[in-house]
Amino acid sequence: MRILSLMTAVLVGATLIYGSMDMPRWGDPQSPASSHVSPHYLRHSMEDTATPNVVTSILGDYRGYDTLGETTVIFTAGMACILLLRRGRKR
């Protein structure tokens, strides 16, 4: 079982590293991730949301729905823990 797990982990790691061969170099300013959607957020954050903190403006405004989802995840985990752990009163 341990050998199988080790082989699986090495295989998955090798696949991930193989996949990273074609990635943009670390820190490349012209990479697709830095030049497609992000410049819009940096340039328009002040006029759209009047917030200098761009992470906040994305989190709260542009992608605010993801933040609602994240809040729901916390709520779900809380309700799940109550459902799992709460013991009824011994009658």
Add this chain to the structure above:
Amino acid sequence: MTAQIPILVVVIPLVSSFFCPLMGLWRKGLCYFWAVVALSLCVLASFNTLLTVVETGTIRYRLGGWAPPFGIEYVVDHLNAMMLVLVSVISLIVAIYSKRSVEQELPEKITYFYTVFLLQVTGFLGIVITGDLFNLYVFLEIGSLAGYALIAVGEDGAPLATFRYIVMGTIGACFYLLGVGYIYISTGSLNMADVQQLLPQLYDSKVILTAVAFLLAGLAVKMALFPVHVWLPDAYAKAPSATSALLAPLMTKISLYVMIRVLFSVFEPHLSIERLPITDIMVWAGFLAILGGAVMALAQTDFKRMLCYVVVAEVGYIVGGVGLANAIAIKGAILHILNDAVMTAGLFAVAGIVMYKTKSHNISDFHGLFKKMPFTMATFVVGALSIIGVPPTCGFFSKWYLIHGAVIAKHWAFLGALLLSSLISVVLFFRVIEIGFVFQPSHEGDTHSGGHTVTMDEAPASMLVPTVVIAMAIILIGLYNQTILSNLITFAVPKL
């Protein structure tokens, strides 16, 4: 107002789950009715969405008014709309059905059970309706966490089964997140439609290859594709009856829907079918799943575990059908998603009723049930015929399209697996039906007549009526399958 209906489909269960604990503090019995009311409104909203999509085409709803790819977008096309209606209707039916079962199995946990139930439905609906890759991950996790809790409050042995499910489910979700990460690093966008436009020039990139591999591997764990299905039998067999009736039909089908979306709406059919051998691998994976599921089901003595292996085999049908990559097979696969969800819901509902009445879900405890609970067992027979594939039940028609697609693709191994699994299903279900007809007066018996007459001890109406409704739906979907195909599914099949 009607323009906001797509978001209401997700928001109604979400907001009502926030109020459910408050309802429970006031009066415990209210939670059930609150959940049923919320899910009924959700069903209305999803039917409205379906009718809008059938009349006017794809709905694109921008959350917060921001244009994609800068904001999140909901894209509802025919496939989506069908899944929305499917998920909300089955959730409503299971919620109505669950009252007595939850009162018997989880008497102190009713409030929080319904809260987490509503959150689970929110997660499912959020996965189905979204057009953004990362938003899908967030709702996938909402659904997963709720599912873990709903399963772990089951019978003895459920917590360990859930722990194994957590480990495998987290691996699946993290592989999905890694795949999304690789797509983001190479394209810079997270919106499905935007990525589809940006990808064609990147098809030679190793990053995209790895992204496809990890997305599909993560989804394979979530949909219990053989051989990573090992979490499913333990988890769904030991879960409470209402939970398995909700999760078993829906969780795997929603992961199958995400797989279809990823293969055909994010990566175009050109990549999935022609450039990479993904679809060939999928047919063989489906072949193994069908045979593995059918054979393992034969070995079970526990009714719910047998049904779980039937679910594993059904996932094999759909994966193989999509893998055959011709229009008829994909039509059959999408129709089978609809049919299988309804059939599985019906069968697990029957298992829940048997559990409620006889406190056990062992096949050997099915003695004499045909006389004691005729309506329940009639539903069971309808569900069994549908899994075997007997007209006019819906299972026959989707199997027919899958067989036709296998013949067109000349994939004889998959065709053989389809036919063999129908035979094995006959053996499987007739074994249960045979035991059900034999009555052994080994227990209390009846004191009145002293003979061998059995009093009819049918399930309570709140459990029986939803089950019978599902049985009628199985037959109606079969009779009206041409209408469903021509109005909905033909538009849902991608252009190949």
Add this chain to the structure above:
Amino acid sequence: MFEFIVGYYNYWMYVGLMMIGFYAMMAKRNLMKKIIGMNIFQSAIILFYVSTSVKKGGVTVPILEHAHEAHEAHHAVDIMQYANPLPHVLMLTAIVVMVATLGVAVAICIMIHRRYHTLEEDEIITSIKRG
């Protein structure tokens, strides 16, 4: 050769970390060690994403400096000065998801411990088989 390594070593490091966590999730017998492995795996994914947000030549956090004055005067924002904000945002959500999953997993461990008084998988399975 050296440039090749410098260009990719962050990805390799985080993949190595991920695989340590992945191996722990699968191979360890103690339930808490599996949970710790899960945590390592998810944390490594988060670090992997965040590492892609940096730009060469020295960037600062994506909080616009002197933003209000620049906005009044209609100066353009120099995007080369700031790190890419989007991975940070996505990973804030992923961190929350990771913590929530950790919470539910540990709650289930508590349930298992209440019932079987052990957290070793072998002992639990033996205890179930004994009935």
